[in-house]
Amino acid sequence: MTQSLPKLRLGTRGSPLALWQAHAVRDALVKAHGWPQEAVEVQVIRTTGDAITDRALAQAGGKGLFTKELEEALLDRRIDLAVHSAKDMATRLPDGLHLVGYLPRADVRDALILREGSSLRDLPPGAKIGTASLRREAQLRRVRPDLQVSLLRGNVHTRLGKVESGEFDGTLLALAGLTRLGLADKASAVLDVTDFLPAVGQGAVAIETRFGDIAVDALIVPVVCPATGLAVRVERAYLGELDGSCRTPIGGLAEVIGDEIRFRGAVLSPDGTRYYEIVRYGSTSRALELGIAAGQEMRAMVPPELIPSGT
Ligand SMILES: NCc1[nH]cc(CCC(=O)O)c1CC(=O)O
Numbered sequence: 001m002t003q004s005l006p007k008l009r010l011g012t013r014g015s016p017l018a019l020w021q022a023h024a025v026r027d028a029l030v031k032a033h034g035w036p037q038e039a040v041e042v043q044v045i046r047t048t049g050d051a052i053t054d055r056a057l058a059q060a061g062g063k064g065l066f067t068k069e070l071e072e073a074l075l076d077r078r079i080d081l082a083v084h085s086a087k088d089m090a091t092r093l094p095d096g097l098h099l100v101g102y103l104p105r106a107d108v109r110d111a112l113i114l115r116e117g118s119s120l121r122d123l124p125p126g127a128k129i130g131t132a133s134l135r136r137e138a139q140l141r142r143v144r145p146d147l148q149v150s151l152l153r154g155n156v157h158t159r160l161g162k163v164e165s166g167e168f169d170g171t172l173l174a175l176a177g178l179t180r181l182g183l184a185d186k187a188s189a190v191l192d193v194t195d196f197l198p199a200v201g202q203g204a205v206a207i208e209t210r211f212g213d214i215a216v217d218a219l220i221v222p223v224v225c226p227a228t229g230l231a232v233r234v235e236r237a238y239l240g241e242l243d244g245s246c247r248t249p250i251g252g253l254a255e256v257i258g259d260e261i262r263f264r265g266a267v268l269s270p271d272g273t274r275y276y277e278i279v280r281y282g283s284t285s286r287a288l289e290l291g292i293a294a295g296q297e298m299r300a301m302v303p304p305e306l307i308p309s310g311t
Helices: 016-034 068-075 132-143 155-162 175-178 214-223 226-242 284-301
Strands: 009-014 040-044 083-087 096-104 110-114 129-130 149-150 169-175 204-209 250-257 260-266 276-285
Touching: 009 016, 009 068, 016 155, 016 175, 016 204, 016 214, 040 129, 068 083, 068 260, 083 149, 096 214, 096 226, 110 155, 110 175, 110 284, 129 155, 129 226, 132 149, 132 250, 132 260, 155 169, 169 175, 204 214, 226 250, 226 260, 226 284, 260 284, 276 284
Parallel strands: 009 040, 009 083, 129 149, 129 169
Antiparallel strands: 083 204, 096 204, 110 169, 250 260, 260 276
């Protein structure tokens, strides 16, 4: 009998971070099943988000931009699974697709990259910080209203380059992304989640498949991390109650401790002057309910202009 290869076609964006994550999923799959590496074929698919570098993502139309072409390839059966940063996924997926699970989550925290110094306190008043994240911008303004925060897009290497060249005094990036690229030593400081609550899904690599394709899902299940899945599902349920786009600064972090989940959520005004926080504990057996209740409670607490409805 001839063995047919590939067994799975994996779709990914082509950025260095996306490729690292795709290879991590491939490596986990071939190891779990004792396959040769060629059993998982990695297909690079360019997304609209990759082509946009001159505008803020929120202005350009939100998170779907990094996933649309991958999801079309899934629905067209050109690939069997798509690998994404969980953070970049909209809360509502196209009909017929689902997130089957996540690799074990990496460090969820944000890192501060400075040209000089080793903490936020080392930045002089008026120092210029670049970030493309509304959440990081608002969190930064909240604790350091004196800083000049402005748009800095592009992949991790581009952003680091603009700090090294002096165009910016510093930037904020996910520690997970830096670590995956072998650049963790570029972090001048790792920011505490108390003031810099991460984005929903930060540090988690998500695997998306066709809903009901149980043959594919059965092959993926051995590599997914159940605790990460619980935590990210809580966070995404919370976010789904608030805003599917990225126009509001929102943080959310769930942690699974034994059979308990601790969730903390934050919403800020873009200028960082207003801050709303919620903390909830619950059982892992009612994870989704916990996330939904947290989101609804937050929505009831926050002034409506900060969270436009119907987006
Ligand atoms: N928005 C881009 C993006 N999506 C996921 C990560 C980092 C890796 C992760 O969170 O798993 C990054 C870069 C960053 O925010 O610094």
